Amino acid sequence: MGVSKGWYKFSRNPLSVLGLTVLIIIVLAAVFAPYITPYPEHAGPFTNFRESSLPPGPKHFFGTDTVGRDVFTRVIFGYRFSLLLAVVVISLSVPPGILLGLIAGYTKRRSLEIVIMRVTDIFLAVPPLVLALAITAMLSPNLLNQMMAISLMWWPWYCRLVYSVTTSLRHEYFVHDAELTGAKKAFILIRSILPNCVGPVLTKITLDMGFVITLGASLSFIGLGVQPPKPGLGTMVADGAKRLPAEWWMTVFPALAIVLVILSFNLIGDGLRDMFAVEEI
Amino acid sequence: MLQEILRVENLKKYFYTKQGTVRAVDGVSFTMNQGETFGLVGESGSGKTTVAHTLVGIYSPSGGEALFKGKSISMDYTQRAKSLKKEIRIVFQDPGSSLNPRWSIKQILELPLRVHDSCGPKERGERVRELLRMVELPPDEYLFKYPSVIGGGEKQMVAIARALATNPSFVALDEPTSALDVSVQAKIISLLLELQERLNLTYLFITHDLSLMRNMATRVAIMYLGKICEVARTIEFFQSPLHPYTKMLLSSIQVITDEEEDLKPKKIISRGEIPSPVNIPSGCSFHLRCPEKMKICVQVDPHMVEVYSGHFVRCHLYPGQAGA
Amino acid sequence: MTIPQPLLEIKNLHVRFKVFEGELKVLNGMDLVIGEGEKVGLVGETGCGKTTTIKSVLRVLPIPPAMITAGEIIYRGRDILKMSRREIPSLRRGEMSAIFQDPLTSLNPVFTIGQQLEDIIRHSLRNQGMEKVSRRNIRSRAASLLSETGMPDPERILKSYPVQLSGGMRQRVCISEALRVNVRLLMADEPTTNLDVTIQDQILRRLDELVEKRGTSILLITHSLGVVKHLTHRVYIMYAGNIMETANTRELFLHPLHPYTQGLLKTVPKLTGKGISTGIPGRIPNYLDPPTGCRFHPRCEHAMSVCKEERPPFYSGGDGHKVACYLYRS
Numbered sequence: 001m002g003v004s005k006g007w008y009k010f011s012r013n014p015l016s017v018l019g020l021t022v023l024i025i026i027v028l029a030a031v032f033a034p035y036i037t038p039y040p041e042h043a044g045p046f047t048n049f050r051e052s053s054l055p056p057g058p059k060h061f062f063g064t065d066t067v068g069r070d071v072f073t074r075v076i077f078g079y080r081f082s083l084l085l086a087v088v089v090i091s092l093s094v095p096p097g098i099l100l101g102l103i104a105g106y107t108k109r110r111s112l113e114i115v116i117m118r119v120t121d122i123f124l125a126v127p128p129l130v131l132a133l134a135i136t137a138m139l140s141p142n143l144l145n146q147m148m149a150i151s152l153m154w155w156p157w158y159c160r161l162v163y164s165v166t167t168s169l170r171h172e173y174f175v176h177d178a179e180l181t182g183a184k185k186a187f188i189l190i191r192s193i194l195p196n197c198v199g200p201v202l203t204k205i206t207l208d209m210g211f212v213i214t215l216g217a218s219l220s221f222i223g224l225g226v227q228p229p230k231p232g233l234g235t236m237v238a239d240g241a242k243r244l245p246a247e248w249w250m251t252v253f254p255a256l257a258i259v260l261v262i263l264s265f266n267l268i269g270d271g272l273r274d275m276f277a278v279e280e281i
Numbered sequence: 282m283l284q285e286i287l288r289v290e291n292l293k294k295y296f297y298t299k300q301g302t303v304r305a306v307d308g309v310s311f312t313m314n315q316g317e318t319f320g321l322v323g324e325s326g327s328g329k330t331t332v333a334h335t336l337v338g339i340y341s342p343s344g345g346e347a348l349f350k351g352k353s354i355s356m357d358y359t360q361r362a363k364s365l366k367k368e369i370r371i372v373f374q375d376p377g378s379s380l381n382p383r384w385s386i387k388q389i390l391e392l393p394l395r396v397h398d399s400c401g402p403k404e405r406g407e408r409v410r411e412l413l414r415m416v417e418l419p420p421d422e423y424l425f426k427y428p429s430v431i432g433g434g435e436k437q438m439v440a441i442a443r444a445l446a447t448n449p450s451f452v453a454l455d456e457p458t459s460a461l462d463v464s465v466q467a468k469i470i471s472l473l474l475e476l477q478e479r480l481n482l483t484y485l486f487i488t489h490d491l492s493l494m495r496n497m498a499t500r501v502a503i504m505y506l507g508k509i510c511e512v513a514r515t516i517e518f519f520q521s522p523l524h525p526y527t528k529m530l531l532s533s534i535q536v537i538t539d540e541e542e543d544l545k546p547k548k549i550i551s552r553g554e555i556p557s558p559v560n561i562p563s564g565c566s567f568h569l570r571c572p573e574k575m576k577i578c579v580q581v582d583p584h585m586v587e588v589y590s591g592h593f594v595r596c597h598l599y600p601g602q603a604g605a
Numbered sequence: 606m607t608i609p610q611p612l613l614e615i616k617n618l619h620v621r622f623k624v625f626e627g628e629l630k631v632l633n634g635m636d637l638v639i640g641e642g643e644k645v646g647l648v649g650e651t652g653c654g655k656t657t658t659i660k661s662v663l664r665v666l667p668i669p670p671a672m673i674t675a676g677e678i679i680y681r682g683r684d685i686l687k688m689s690r691r692e693i694p695s696l697r698r699g700e701m702s703a704i705f706q707d708p709l710t711s712l713n714p715v716f717t718i719g720q721q722l723e724d725i726i727r728h729s730l731r732n733q734g735m736e737k738v739s740r741r742n743i744r745s746r747a748a749s750l751l752s753e754t755g756m757p758d759p760e761r762i763l764k765s766y767p768v769q770l771s772g773g774m775r776q777r778v779c780i781s782e783a784l785r786v787n788v789r790l791l792m793a794d795e796p797t798t799n800l801d802v803t804i805q806d807q808i809l810r811r812l813d814e815l816v817e818k819r820g821t822s823i824l825l826i827t828h829s830l831g832v833v834k835h836l837t838h839r840v841y842i843m844y845a846g847n848i849m850e851t852a853n854t855r856e857l858f859l860h861p862l863h864p865y866t867q868g869l870l871k872t873v874p875k876l877t878g879k880g881i882s883t884g885i886p887g888r889i890p891n892y893l894d895p896p897t898g899c900r901f902h903p904r905c906e907h908a909m910s911v912c913k914e915e916r917p918p919f920y921s922g923g924d925g926h927k928v929a930c931y932l933y934r935s
Binding site: 324325432433461462463464465466467468470471489490491492493495496515516519529530533534535536537538540541544545550551553554555 | 650651652757771772773774801802803804805806807828829830831832834835858868869870872873874875876877878879880881882883884885888889
């Protein structure tokens with residue numbers, strides 16, 4: 001499928017294009033944070049009590065927090081952690097999920113299929129936040145452990161998704177044909193079945209990015225994620241919450257930042273779904 | 282010179298489901314000779330597709346035997362020799378799902394070559410072009426196209442080219458043109474006939490279109506709920522059908538010339554629906570819909586009897602020495 | 606042959622679809638007339654635009670990407686294409702209905718047949734101003750509609766879900782839905798193509814009986830010439846968005862005039878065993894860049910230079926028999 005045709009289908013959704021644009025801006029901002037933010041040094045241990053708790057103004061777009069750090073700068077740096085979390089979790093959880101889903105869906109050995117899927121079910125049965133809490137609490141709370149904890153409970157979703165696509169495809173005639181021709185099992189899995197999973201998997205990844213970021217922010221909110229003085233978005237929301245409603249800017253802007261990035265991922269998801277849809281007139 | 286290429290003896294294939302046992306194929310026997318076209322006719326639930334799928338190796342039989350060129354093929358593809366996979370090929374019913382939507386036509390046609398021939402990429406490329414030319418699809422146009430942009434007829438041509446890529450001797454064609462328009466069907470059928478002659482192929486041809494079968498097959502067998510009701514040479518099958526189901530089917534087809542209308546058996550109003558294969562009626566499975574039902578039909582399942590030379594029927598109207 | 610009082614007249618309909626590669630100029634001036642109580646067949650192969658035509662009449666074309674660039678669809682004196690959105694539902698409820706090819710996708714899988722049928726009956730009664738019909742009354746109407754289509758044991762069917770029924774039964778349900786109220790026009794798009802031959806036969810007979818009894822007009826769309834021969838008064842032969850030929854059914858089969866019609870009839874396998882022709886050379890046109898003039902000319906063995914220039918008008922072959930072909934210019 002040609003790239004330009006894919007883009008054509010994607011761009012039929014103006015909202016998806018908007019989402020993509022916003023996301024690109026956020027990513028670029030996060031990557032080049034030290035160069036584009038007005039006070040990059042505020043993203044770490046910095047205090048300036050003379051300029052603390054200032055409302056939004058021309059010198060500090062989003063105001064300053066209780067110790068005098070520029071909120072705008074910290075929000076942009078905060079995106080770094082959120083995006084890093086999303087990328088790492090997806091990279092760690094998607095490949096094993098896909099692999100297990102393919103195997104469980106295609107194998108003729110029912111026992112293998114049952115084992116894989118029941119393990120998946122077990123992981124899925126535990127509420128995500130609880131599991132992440134438990135793991136992070138056992139280990140010391142920091143971003144790294146948070147990423148590992150979330151990855152550990154994320155792979156089952158992909159396993160299940162790929163499993164359902166695989167089981168529906170394995171009886172398709174083109175798969176039978178490859179089998180009857182004599183192609184090896186691994187070849188069939190990777191070249192015949194996997195390419196047909198790409199669409200749903202990619203769409204799910206974009207939607208999941210939003211969930212992962214929320215989960216990360218939630219963990220940080222309760223103190224199990226990004227530790228101060230690092231500017232995690234969830235941590236910032238927690239700190240600022242104590243100052244509501246008078247000094248609202250310390251919570252509201254980080255919260256809006258979270259909403260913005262999740263929204264843009266979700267909007268992209270719609271466009272992706274259309275891009276992979278089969279055409280019919 | 283008629284040489285037997287396939288022998289099927291009492292073939293059975295059962296599927297075990299929550300609703301019960303589906304006896305998709307329940308004791309089917311026939312033989313095929315090299316170079317002929319053996320036709321299998323039946324409606325939904327008759328088991329004709331399952332017969333083809335079992336012979337080709339998608340399933341292993343639940344009972345009975347199948348012999349190809351003297352060697353047993355009563356197992357599925359996981360246990361078949363590679364050489365067998367070269368010789369026995371199939372063209373599936375639904376062109377839409379028989380080609381991988383994510384592969385280009387070049388990749389689709391290359392797979393059988395990669396598995397079976399040990400030629401290099403350049404030779405393979407040439408062979409793929411040759412295959413496309415054989416089914417009258419210009420290679421330059423079609424090589425890099427994807428299935429979603431070509432029509433149903435063209436997809437079937439690609440499927441045929443794919444089946445013939447390994448120089449097989451036996452090809453099962455499961456309703457190859459049912460989803461296609463008449464004019465496209467005509468093109469594909471004439472192509473199939475020409476290729477059969479040129480490459481000395483044996484066809485197992487499955488369709489529900491009796492007019493098409495009349496022009497394709499050398500011998501025809503009609504199936505109902507997993508069993509063969511009647512087998513005969515084509516002309517006899519159409520001119521002097523014996524089984525009530527055959528007559529019912531023949532009288533239902535819509536023909537367009539008066540000449541053909543005269544050839545049809547007297548109108549038998551078809552009654553009822555085909556029973557679910559999980560709930561096969563006792564005795565002769567056709568008795569619920571049969572206009573000639575007798576008492577014995579409800580109780581006893583008839584045997585296959587050779588009424589005329591080469592013409593077999595399984596019906597209580599033709600009792601006699603069991604033979605097949 | 607006189608066409609009885611026209612019920613539906615499609616005049617010069619042009620429909621295009623916008624896609625990535627450009628515009629698909631599908632319908633290129635479609636003309637069709639159906640009279641009151643007439644049984645009309647529309648024969649054409651896949652991709653010729655038959656489904657687009659019915660969708661235009663029912664106003665269910667997805668606009669965009671579809672565009673109706675010209676033409677009128679006159680139903681009982683009014684142009685459907687000019688009707689407002691609010692007027693269309695009553696048209697669909699009381700005047701016209703349709704049966705489509707795949708009954709499984711036409712029925713909602715999560716409701717029982719009874720629920721769906723009763724819903725539809727209730728809506729159409731409301732449309733006629735009869736609001737206060739009791740539930741029991743509606744249910745018995747549903748049951749009688751089903752048994753009219755030859756369904757055994759209607760009570761059991763009403764309680765079943767679509768997936769529990771066979772293809773033939775589902776299609777019978779769709780027919781009941783379509784004929785729930787005395788609609789004037791029924792459009793059936795390949796209603797029996799996916800069904801077994803014996804069931805096809807049964808269903809088409811029933812449909813024929815029901816339509817005759819009520820005096821409903823029917824537009825039967827199919828690619829099967831055999832079906833059309835036995836069930837219609839008049840036939841239209843369609844190719845690539847245009848009508849090529851039209852005549853009384855018997856006349857068309859006896860004296861097909863258009864080269865495409867002749868080709869089609871030759872390609873149908875005959876029970877006599879005389880063999881199958883090699884088909885019509887060429888392929889259906891690419892709608893992005895369709896042939897100029899007569900759209901069939903690239904595949905026609907009688908093509909002349911005028912065929913490339915302008916689309917042929919209808920020439921009369923006597924007694925209502927019309928051919929769009931320059932071969933009959935005199």
